[in-house]
Amino acid sequence: MxxxxxxxxxxxxxxxxxxxxxxxxxxxxxxxxxxxxxxxxxxxxxxxxxxxxxxxxxxxxxxxxxxxxxxxxxxxxxxxxxxxxxxxxxxxxxxxxxxxxxxxxAVGGLMVAPGSSAKALADLKGRKIGVAGSPIDKSWLIMRAYAQKVEGFDLAVESEQVFGAPPLIYKAALDGQVDGALNFWNFGARMQAAGMRVLLPVEKAAEALGLDPETxxxxxxxxxxxxxxxxxxxxxxxxxxxxxxxxxxxxxxxxxxxxxxxxxxxxxxxxxxxxxxxxxxxxxxxxxxxxxxxxxxxxxxxxxxxxxxxxxxxxxxxxxxxxx
Incomplete structure (x- = not known):
């Protein structure tokens, strides 16, 4: 020593x-x-x-x-x-x-429960999505752009959003109060450790839009x-x-x-x-x-x-x- x-x-x-x-x-x-x-x-x-x-x-x-x-x-x-x-x-x-x-x-991803049937963003149509922050959160905007330009629908229109502080979205996701959750990366890591899975990483969505994930x-x-x-x-x-x-x-x-x-x-x-x-x-x-x-x-x-x-x-x- x-x-x-x-x-x-x-x-x-x-x-x-x-x-x-x-x-x-x-x-x-x-x-x-x-x-x-x-x-x-x-x-x-x-x-x-x-x-x-x-x-x-x-x-x-x-x-x-x-x-x-x-x-x-x-x-x-x-x-x-x-x-x-x-x-x-x-x-x-x-x-x-x-x-x-x-x-x-570091960015997070849109996460779903381990037993969720969702395989793509389109599977969350008509579902409730928890989003940490506000409607102008950068990760949410990237997800919206991805849905529009890659999957051909408006995620903001065709889903119900619940905006809130990261701890509240974390709890809502684990309690099953929302069908998907987009949280700050550190809360996403905690959610993943608790058994949730990533449906779509923000980094992958950004790359599909022609953005550089290294930015x-x-x-x-x-x-x-x-x-x-x-x-x-x-x-x-x-x-x-x-x-x-x-x-x-x-x-x-x-x-x-x-x-x-x-x-x-x-x-x-x-x-x-x-x-x-x-x-x-x-x-x-x-x-x-x-x-x-x-x-x-x-x-x-x-x-x-x-x-x-x-x-x-x-x-x-x-x-x-x-x-x-």
Whole structure:
């Protein structure tokens, strides 16, 4: 045990010696919903000092949810949050200097009970579908587009939807109150561990629509002024995020350490959540902006102004570009 502690200390020291040469270590004030899956990564970054290894300090405060985080970021009360790039696109179009650094491309799927006779979306015609979020949830819009363009019917018209918070949709699905459920990926993993099966993954539906499933939907969103004040900070944040995922993928003890915050009820649930989290790791390199533009066009077509405002084209500078 003493040897392992010494080895860990030596590794951290080695990493610190390669940290970017900022004039002084920037403190990145980060607002996160600590009950969410992003905290698995943020806590890993801070516990193993992966922020310091990359020349900055991540200071995390808990926040109630996405709207509160977005308001705090715009007001300058924090430097970084986690959100989706469609919101960043809207804000940049409105003149706000925000930059998206990929964090996850994890998406769920439409799930049904193990004994369900459904083999395709069309089999849910006239049935009740639970959807986490609202009618402009991105995964729901992709499912609607798939139904229209691949199976030839309007899922929104020919099924009954129940929209609600992820835990409520999770419970409704397990209790049999809905015939199908589209939930956030982590609740989907719990549902699968409980015996439900995936009827159609969002990733497969997106691919059938000509979208790139590698396009990350969720990322760290940083105020541009902070990145400009500390050149190289964007790369440092991206490297710390990647290093945390590598640690969780390669060291079983790293996931065991955060198991209490995952609130799992079984080993099967634990393994499903681990697999889902790691499967969402974005590929390295720059985001394919042409692929993102195709997704934006689809979201604008189906979600309208409620989702993307008046945005019809991808604003420049949304995505962090490696080397910038």
């Amino acid at each position: 003493t040897f392992m502690r010494s080895l860990t200390s030596a590794l951290v020291a080695a990493l610190l010696s390669f940290a970017p040469a900022f004039a002084e270590r920037p403190i990145v004030r980060t607002a996160l919903q600590l009950s969410g899956t992003v905290n698995w990564e943020a806590d890993t970054i801070r516990h193993y000092r992966l922020d310091e290894a990359n020349g900055f300090s991540m200071e995390v405060t808990d926040i109630a949810g996405a709207p509160a985080a977005q308001i705090a970021l715009i007001a300058g009360e924090v430097d970084m949050i986690v959100s989706d790039w469609l919101w960043v696109a809207r804000e940049r179009a409105a003149g706000r200097d925000l930059v998206f650094i990929p964090y996850s491309r 990350p939907l969720v990322g760290y969103v940083v105020r541009g002024t902070v990145l400009k004040a500390h050149p190289g900070l964007g790369a440092a944040i991206a490297k710390a995020s990647h290093a945390a995922k590598e640690k969780l993928a390669s060291d079983p003890s790293a996931f065991e350490r955060i198991r209490p915050m995952m609130k799992v009820e079984s080993d099967a649930e634990f393994e499903a959540l681990k697999a889902g989290f790691l499967a969402g790791t974005p590929k390295s390199g720059a985001v394919d902006e042409k692929a993102a533009a195709r997704m934006l066009a689809l979201m604008a077509e189906l979600g309208g102004a409620d989702l993307v405002g008046n945005l019809r084209e991808l604003p420049d500078g949304i995505f962090y570009r490696p080397g910038s």
